[in-house]
Amino acid sequence: MLLIPCPWCGLRPEIEFSYGGEANIARPADPAALTDEEWGAFLYLRTNPKGRHAERWRHANGCGRFFNAVRDTVSDFFETTTKPGELPPSGGKS
Amino acid sequence: MQRFSALSLFRQGLSGHRGWRAQWRSPEPKAAYDALIIGAGGHGLGTAYYLAREHGMRNIAVLDRGWLGGGNTGRNTTIIRSNYLFDESAALYDHAVKLWEGLSQTLNYNVMFSPRGVLMLAHTVHDVQVFQRHIHANRLNGVDNEWLSAEEAKAYCPPIEIGRHLRYPVIGAALQRRGGTARHDAVAWGFARAADAMGVDIIENCAVTAIHRDAAGAVTGVETTRGTIRAPKVGVVAAGHTSVVMAMAGLRMPLESYPLQALVSEPVKPVFPCVVMSNTIHAYISQSDKGELVIGAGTDAYTSYSQRGGLHISSHTLEAICELFPMFRRMRMLRNWGGIVDVTPDRSPIIAKTSVPGLYVNSGWGTGGFKATPGSAHVFAWTMAKDEPHRINAPFTIERFRDGLLIDEAAAAAVAH
Numbered sequence: 001m002l003l004i005p006c007p008w009c010g011l012r013p014e015i016e017f018s019y020g021g022e023a024n025i026a027r028p029a030d031p032a033a034l035t036d037e038e039w040g041a042f043l044y045l046r047t048n049p050k051g052r053h054a055e056r057w058r059h060a061n062g063c064g065r066f067f068n069a070v071r072d073t074v075s076d077f078f079e080t081t082t083k084p085g086e087l088p089p090s091g092g093k094s
Numbered sequence: 095m096q097r098f099s100a101l102s103l104f105r106q107g108l109s110g111h112r113g114w115r116a117q118w119r120s121p122e123p124k125a126a127y128d129a130l131i132i133g134a135g136g137h138g139l140g141t142a143y144y145l146a147r148e149h150g151m152r153n154i155a156v157l158d159r160g161w162l163g164g165g166n167t168g169r170n171t172t173i174i175r176s177n178y179l180f181d182e183s184a185a186l187y188d189h190a191v192k193l194w195e196g197l198s199q200t201l202n203y204n205v206m207f208s209p210r211g212v213l214m215l216a217h218t219v220h221d222v223q224v225f226q227r228h229i230h231a232n233r234l235n236g237v238d239n240e241w242l243s244a245e246e247a248k249a250y251c252p253p254i255e256i257g258r259h260l261r262y263p264v265i266g267a268a269l270q271r272r273g274g275t276a277r278h279d280a281v282a283w284g285f286a287r288a289a290d291a292m293g294v295d296i297i298e299n300c301a302v303t304a305i306h307r308d309a310a311g312a313v314t315g316v317e318t319t320r321g322t323i324r325a326p327k328v329g330v331v332a333a334g335h336t337s338v339v340m341a342m343a344g345l346r347m348p349l350e351s352y353p354l355q356a357l358v359s360e361p362v363k364p365v366f367p368c369v370v371m372s373n374t375i376h377a378y379i380s381q382s383d384k385g386e387l388v389i390g391a392g393t394d395a396y397t398s399y400s401q402r403g404g405l406h407i408s409s410h411t412l413e414a415i416c417e418l419f420p421m422f423r424r425m426r427m428l429r430n431w432g433g434i435v436d437v438t439p440d441r442s443p444i445i446a447k448t449s450v451p452g453l454y455v456n457s458g459w460g461t462g463g464f465k466a467t468p469g470s471a472h473v474f475a476w477t478m479a480k481d482e483p484h485r486i487n488a489p490f491t492i493e494r495f496r497d498g499l500l501i502d503e504a505a506a507a508a509v510a511h
Binding site for chain 1: 406
């Protein structure tokens with residue numbers, strides 16, 4: 001089980017969290033203006049990198065708040081976690 | 095190819111079994127082939143086999159960054175069934191079951207296909223309704239599936255506890271008698287041996303590091319750790335690493351990779367006659383011919399390439415197994431491991447051409463690809479050879495996510511995801 005550093009509560013066990021998938025995928029402001037290709041890409045295409053991954057988590061069974069993390073998907077090591085709106089030192093791109 | 099038979103076994107016995115030869119070569123990669131398969135698992139080796147046998151393409155190679163059969167082919171729980179809800183899925187998975195039925199004879203290699211029956215337990219009224227819907231849909235598609243009461247399920251699989259005191263009592267079950275198990279390693283070895291005999295080069299320890307394309311964007315070959323290999327057609331059958339390989343051609347895929355765990359117990363005498371699955375409490379179990387209980391657990395919550403999963407995931411499954419089968423409470427688990435599965439949003443695979451000419455992909459099998467191995471390989475070989483899908487895999491495109499034509503087994507499948 002992973003220990004995940006919630007930016008508010010500190011290191012907590014993984015079962016307190018729910019996973020929110022890849023971070024920084026902004027919902028298009030005007031979905032109706034998109035082509036099917038673009039809308040399909042927004043909904044379904046993911047980077048799924050082997051290595052650094054910017055992702056969202058929610059401390060669902062704790063403080064209840066969302067946050068962003070950068071994790072290495074090979075070692076599962078959390079490089080950093082940040083509150084929403086904050087940029088990690090690395091810029092948050094995977 | 096040295097054919098296997100009772101007679102050849104007898105003859106080798108007379109000479110102390112010193113005459114057996116290696117079952118496939120270990121060739122150096124050539125500079126060019128007519129087609130390349132990336133990934134020497136069951137699906138990839140099977141694709142090469144059907145390309146050679148049914149489409150006459152023998153100047154082809156299968157590349158793998160490790161050894162053949164070392165990925166999910168050797169890590170799954172070997173369950174075979176075709177009781178999927180939707181017409182597209184039923185056609186695809188039943189195509190595979192039909193090929194499984196004759197595979198040992200076709201390959202002259204005992205893949206130990208054992209149609210011992212797959213029993214899926216219903217614990218809630220919702221389960222009963224869903225399974226009965228599946229049974230009706232399956233029978234309309236010519237796929238066998240039948241309803242058993244709890245008592246009938248117990249008669250079919252005596253170790254099941256059907257007492258009403260359970261937190262999730264067994265109130266019935268769906269049984270696919272043609273479902274069962276096969277020896278997973280033997281599938282990879284059988285396909286490898288048969289493909290090699292037709293001239294297919296299987297090149298192990300050869301990682302693909304780039305995909306080369308010409309000015310028009312078409313595939314011209316790949317760069318590997320053992321040099322450049324040219325080919326006008328490249329099929330990616332890389333399971334959990336599909337996103338990584340497809341990114342080499344600049345493509346983003348509707349895939350996420352998760353660790354999926356399995357575990358086996360110490361071997362015991364035959365005690366368990368079939369495969370039992372339970373969606374609601376998430377456990378599936380069978381007994382291998384070596385006597386080990388083979389148990390499948392769930393995926394982790396987060397994407398990862400770590401090939402190991404959280405202990406709480408497998409503990410959860412073992413708790414469910416102990417509740418359903420009290421006789422296993424003192425069994426000891428010998429080994430557990432993880433594989434990386436590539437999961438699509440609708441939990442149906444992608445077996446298709448891509449937007450890059452000459453690049454084909456067979457992926458997204460998620461938590462249940464082993465059962466489809468020969469069927470998947472057969473229709474993917476067709477797709478690569480003819481540059482158009484077989485009618486069975488025609489719905490399993492990448493474009494279905496653009497067009498909204500999902501094959502939503504995520505919601506409907508007879509297994510929890």
